[in-house]
Amino acid sequence: MLEIRNLHVKIADEDTMILKGVDLVIPKGEVHAIMGPNGSGKSTLAYVLAGREDYEVTEGEILWNGENLLEMEPDERAAKGVFLAFQYPMEIPGVAGLTFLRTALNALRKRREQPELTTPEFMKLVRERAAKLNIDVEMLKRPVNVGFSGGEKKRSEILQMALLEPSLCVLDETDSGLDIDALRIVADGVNALRSPDRAMLVITHYQRLLNYIVPDKVHVLAYGRIQRTGDKELAVELERSGYAEFTKAA
Amino acid sequence: MNVGLMKTKAEQAFTESFDAVAAKLPGGEAVRELRRRAIGTFAALGLPHRRVEEWKYTDLRSVLKEAFAPAVGKAATPSEADLNAALGPLAALDVYRVVVIDGAFNAGLSTAQLPEGLAVKPLSAALAESPEAGESIVGMKRDQDPIEALNSAFATDGAVVRVADGAELDKPLLLVFARASAERKSITTRNVVSIGKGAKVTLVEAFVPLAGSADEDQHNAATEIVVGEGAAVTHVKAIVENGKAVHLGSATAEIGADATYRAFQLTAGPGLARNQIFVKFTGEGGKLDCSGSFLAANNEHIDTTLVVDHAVPHCESRELYKGVLDGRGRGIFQGKVIVQPGAQKTDGKQMAQALMLSPDAEFDSKPELEIYADDVICGHGSTAAEIDPEHIFYCKSRGIPEAEARALLIEAFVGEAMEKVEDEPVREALMETARVWLNKRTAS
Numbered sequence: 001m002l003e004i005r006n007l008h009v010k011i012a013d014e015d016t017m018i019l020k021g022v023d024l025v026i027p028k029g030e031v032h033a034i035m036g037p038n039g040s041g042k043s044t045l046a047y048v049l050a051g052r053e054d055y056e057v058t059e060g061e062i063l064w065n066g067e068n069l070l071e072m073e074p075d076e077r078a079a080k081g082v083f084l085a086f087q088y089p090m091e092i093p094g095v096a097g098l099t100f101l102r103t104a105l106n107a108l109r110k111r112r113e114q115p116e117l118t119t120p121e122f123m124k125l126v127r128e129r130a131a132k133l134n135i136d137v138e139m140l141k142r143p144v145n146v147g148f149s150g151g152e153k154k155r156s157e158i159l160q161m162a163l164l165e166p167s168l169c170v171l172d173e174t175d176s177g178l179d180i181d182a183l184r185i186v187a188d189g190v191n192a193l194r195s196p197d198r199a200m201l202v203i204t205h206y207q208r209l210l211n212y213i214v215p216d217k218v219h220v221l222a223y224g225r226i227q228r229t230g231d232k233e234l235a236v237e238l239e240r241s242g243y244a245e246f247t248k249a250a
Numbered sequence: 251m252n253v254g255l256m257k258t259k260a261e262q263a264f265t266e267s268f269d270a271v272a273a274k275l276p277g278g279e280a281v282r283e284l285r286r287r288a289i290g291t292f293a294a295l296g297l298p299h300r301r302v303e304e305w306k307y308t309d310l311r312s313v314l315k316e317a318f319a320p321a322v323g324k325a326a327t328p329s330e331a332d333l334n335a336a337l338g339p340l341a342a343l344d345v346y347r348v349v350v351i352d353g354a355f356n357a358g359l360s361t362a363q364l365p366e367g368l369a370v371k372p373l374s375a376a377l378a379e380s381p382e383a384g385e386s387i388v389g390m391k392r393d394q395d396p397i398e399a400l401n402s403a404f405a406t407d408g409a410v411v412r413v414a415d416g417a418e419l420d421k422p423l424l425l426v427f428a429r430a431s432a433e434r435k436s437i438t439t440r441n442v443v444s445i446g447k448g449a450k451v452t453l454v455e456a457f458v459p460l461a462g463s464a465d466e467d468q469h470n471a472a473t474e475i476v477v478g479e480g481a482a483v484t485h486v487k488a489i490v491e492n493g494k495a496v497h498l499g500s501a502t503a504e505i506g507a508d509a510t511y512r513a514f515q516l517t518a519g520p521g522l523a524r525n526q527i528f529v530k531f532t533g534e535g536g537k538l539d540c541s542g543s544f545l546a547a548n549n550e551h552i553d554t555t556l557v558v559d560h561a562v563p564h565c566e567s568r569e570l571y572k573g574v575l576d577g578r579g580r581g582i583f584q585g586k587v588i589v590q591p592g593a594q595k596t597d598g599k600q601m602a603q604a605l606m607l608s609p610d611a612e613f614d615s616k617p618e619l620e621i622y623a624d625d626v627i628c629g630h631g632s633t634a635a636e637i638d639p640e641h642i643f644y645c646k647s648r649g650i651p652e653a654e655a656r657a658l659l660i661e662a663f664v665g666e667a668m669e670k671v672e673d674e675p676v677r678e679a680l681m682e683t684a685r686v687w688l689n690k691r692t693a694s
Contacts, residue, residue, distance in 0.1 A: 050647045053639070078649035090644040094662025103658060104648035111649070143662075160648060 001065065002026040002168060002199050008059035009041075009048055018044045020224035021060070028167075029196040033210055034203045035235060036221035037243040042203045043087060045221070046172040049201075050084035051077050064168055078104075079111040081167030085157040085174050089145050097140035097156070101126065105163055129162040133189050150177030158189040169193065169200045175209035187212030207239035222246035255296060255311075263317035265293050267436075268403055271322045275406060277377035281384035288390060288402035295396040307582040307614045308524055308553040314496065318468050320404055321435040325352035328430055328460050333359060336428055336458040339682035340488060343675055345424035345454065346370075352430050353406040353437040359426075367417025367449070373408040373440055387442055391474065392528070397498050401472040404438035408472075411453070415446035415478065422452035422484075422676060429467050429495075430460045436468040443475040445483050447506075452484040452673050459492055466521070468496040479506040479533060484673060485513045490683055491520035493548055499525045505565075507533025514671050515542035516680050517552045518687040526555045531565040531593075538567040541670040543684060546579030546611075547691040553582040560593040563623075569600040572667035574660055575611035576691055585630065586618040593623045600630040605637065605663045660688055 002025065009019040018041045026032045036042050048055050049062065051074035062069040069077055092100065106116040117125070123137075130137050133155050145153050154174055161169060171190065175183055190213050194200070202213055210218070210232060218234040220227045220243075227246050228234065268289045275285060298304070299311035328351065334341035348370055349359035355372035364370060371379075376387055387410065388402050409425050427439055445451055457469060477483050489497050497520045505511045517523050529538055544552040558567050573581035583602035604613035617630035637659050645655035664684050671677040 050643075052643055073652070074643060074646035075649050075651050075655075078647060084647055086644070090640055092641055092644065092659070092662065094666045095658060099658075100645075100648075103654065104645070104650050107651060107654060108649040164648065 001028055002201070003063040004060070005063075006060035007045075007048070007057065007062065009044055009055050009057050012054055012056045017058075018224055019048070022221070022224070022226055024219065024226060026199045026201060028199050030216040031194065031200040031202060031213060032217045032219060033215040033235060034201065034219050034221050035205065035207070035238055037247055038205070040222045041224050042221055043172055046084055046087075046170050046201075046203055049082060049170050050074055075107070078164070078166070079108055083161050083164060083166030083169050085154075085161055085169070085171045087172040087176065089153040089157050091146045092144040093146055095144050097142060097144050098126065100144045101140070101160065101163055104160070108164060125163065130159055132192070133159050133162065134185050135159055151179065151182040154178055154186055155182065155189075158186050162189060162193065167198050169198065171200070171202045173203055173205060175204055175206065183209065184212060207235040210235045220246055258297060258311060260314045260317045261293075261296050264400060265289060267317065267320050271320050271404075274322045275404065276374040277384055277388070278381040280381045281377050281388060284384055284388055285403045288388075288399045291390070291393065292396050292399040292403060295394065295399065298396055304555060304584070306616070307584075308522075308551065313522060313551075318434040318436040318466075321353040321431065321437045322406055323354070325354040325356070326430045327351065327356060327358060328428070330359060332460055333426065333428060336460045337426065337456060338458070338490065338686060339679045340424070340454070340456050343422065343424060343454070343679055345422045346419075347424050347426060348409045349426045349428070350407055350409075350439055351428050352435060353439055355407045365420065367414040368419060368423065369412045370423070371410045373410055373442070374406065376410040388440065391502050395500070397470065397524070397526070398472060398500050401438055401440055401470050401500065404436070404470065405440040405472070406438055408439040408441045409443075411441065411443040413445045413449045413451050416448045417446060418450040419452065422454050422673065425453070425455045427455065427457045427469070427471065428460050429463045429469070431467070432462060432464055434464045434466050436470070438470045439472070441473040443473065445475065445477045445481045447478040448480045449478065450482045452486070452676065454486040454488070454676060457487075457489045457491070457497060459495065465492065466494045466496070468498070470498045472500045472502075474502045476504045477506055477509045477511050480508045481506065482510045483512065484671065484676075485511065486671060486676060486680070487513075487515045487525070488680060488683060489515070489517045489520055489523060490687070491518065493519055493550060494521040496521060497523040499523070501525070501527045503527070503529045504532045505529065505536040505538060508535040509533070510537040510539075512539040512670065512672065513541070514680075515554065516684060517542065517554075518545040518684060519547070519550055520552070521549070522551045524553045524555065528557045528559075529567070530559040531562050534562050534564040536562075536565040538565070539569075539670055540567070541570040541667050543664050543667045544571065544573040544581050545664070545684060545687050545691075546573070546581055547576040549578050551580045551582075553584075555582075555584040557586045558588065558598070560587065560589045560596045560598065562590075563592065563594045563596065565593070566597040567599070569602075570667055570670060571602040572664055573604040573613065574607065574664060574688070575604055575613060576607040578608070578610045578612075580612040581614070583615045583632070584618070585616070586620065587628060589619075589621040589623050589626050589628065591622040594625040596623060596626040596628065598626070598628040602632045604634045605660060606634055607637070607660070657688065661685060664688075
């Protein structure tokens with residue numbers, strides 16, 4: 001279970017608060033969506049969960065399965081099952097995609113006290129998961145995300161997720177830059193990972209994605225706080241009325 | 251040249267030791283005369299210093315405090331196992347070997363049976379057999395280069411390699427220059443390589459210390475190579491050292507018409523290294539790819555100085571250098587590209603990049619383009635940067651611990667230059683050599 005309590009966050013070295021008391025609980029097995037206007041702090045929340053350094057938590061806590069995430073380095077969080085699918089996946093020149101995936105997977109397996117995968121085992125797994133996401137394995141011989149289209153980058157994030165098998169999946173605007181076919185492939189990939197052992201947080205600006213990844217709950221984040229919580233109908237309502245209500249409210 | 255400059259201790263030592271060993275150096279009277287001329291040139295020029303533009307960042311006059319006694323005559327014979335240990339990842343390569351220990355050819359450790367089309371003779375033997383060939387073997391190609399002058403004066407051994415027209419070697423030729431002496435020595439070697447028309451060859455030079463050898467030594471290593479028309483040559487040089495040795499390397503290459511010359515230098519950890527490379531296109535349609543990785547930590551200093559002479563039209567040159575600099579390590583890249591009048595349709599591109607792992611590391615990069623023709627494409631670039639923290643975060647967010655993430659990213663950086671080495675086993679062995687150095691660098 002993910003428990004976020006009274007989370008206050010600002011950008012390190014700046015005074016402006018971005019998150020001003022976020023409370024959010026996601027039980028295992030549930031998919032929650034966070035929607036909200038631009039600049040409401042959605043991506044900040046995603047980055048803070050993953051452990052990016054540029055932010056400072058001034059108050060509050062984040063517990064994952066009862067453990068304090070804020071005290072952990074990003075790689076320790078990953079070992080505990082946290083995964084962020086980036087809104088803007090990083091390009092890493094010189095590191096072949098397969099090398100990256102294998103290094104990450106084996107690092108996690110080592111921490112989870114599982115044996116490292118041999119090359120044939122690893123390749124079999126990659127081929128299988130990549131095929132489902134319509135990713136050509138040849139593409140993974142190229143440096144990580146370098147020269148990939150927006151859609152290819154997003155699919156490659158979901159492939160990483162499918163391989164690393166996290167238990168807390170945070171998807172930050174995974175739908176942005178995707179055409180309808182790519183959106184369906186990505187959503188299928190995400191849905192395949194839904195399980196009673198896994199919690200998911202889907203951050204999006206638009207309701208469209210939620211037609212494919214149907215959430216158990218929808219939260220509206222604006223002005224650094226959760227302003228409203230509802231079921232999937234809330235997303236439909238927001239699509240009609242927009243965020244005007246929330247941008248005026250606070 | 252050096253009017254008013256006092257002779258340094260090292261300069262004096264070089265000239266004095268020449269008088270002491272001249273009679274023991276290989277070659278008859280004609281060769282001795284060439285050597286005398288060369289030491290005279292050195293005496294007149296002195297060690298280069300920072301006011302000589304080509305040596306702006308490597309002030310040998312102040313850095314080279316002394317000259318060690320020249321290594322002349324017989325040398326120890328290490329076991330093959332010891333030699334392989336010194337070669338590290340390069341030892342596993344399936345190659346034809348020519349081994350030189352402390353500047354003396356070692357027949358026992360060298361491949362006895364060479365394939366048809368490849369002839370290798372020790373330089374010492376070549377000088378003894380045909381005195382009239384002395385000029386082409388130890389004669390100076392550039393008359394104002396003090397390092398080459400020292401090489402001409404003192405060269406004891408090396409490989410005289412001849413590859414026949416049309417020959418395609420099934421395995422690379424590995425020239426091993428290992429040092430064994432527990433006493434500090436000044437070693438001088440020279441290779442003279444001639445590649446026939448249309449031949450295909452991979453040549454690897456490796457400079458390594460054997461276990462038990464002195465911490466320091468000075469190695470003056472020259473290689474002259476003539477690439478025949480339409481030939482394709484890969485020429486790799488690996489210097490893998492322990493932080494104190496001095497390596498002064500000069501390579502001279504002439505690229506014939508429609509020939510391809512791919513040179514790559516991996517320089518890991520000598521205390522002071524200068525790789526000076528002079529390339530001249532002698533026929534149209536020639537292609538040059540000259541690249542390298544330089545790895546320096548502590549107080550190590552690695553200088554790569556290129557001079558590419560586009561003397562004829564329609565030639566292409568590419569240079570990519572990538573360095574990793576830690577501690578007070580210093581990397582220097584000087585790349586001069588000359589496009590002679592009439593050398594139209596020249597296409598030259600150059601890039602030098604350093605990854606700075608420490609605030610005390612230094613990278614000096616100096617491109618020099620001298621273009622005397624008007625229909626050419628020439629470009630150059632240079633960067634010095636730290637590891638991108640965003641990249642580290644991305645790796646960590648996937649569960650890769652920081653140290654491993656940094657190693658992965660550093661390796662990737664070096665790997666981009668290594669990609670230039672087309673021969674896969676050679677490339678992998680070089681990469682593994684770099685990996686070993688990168689893992690070790692924090693230890694010292």
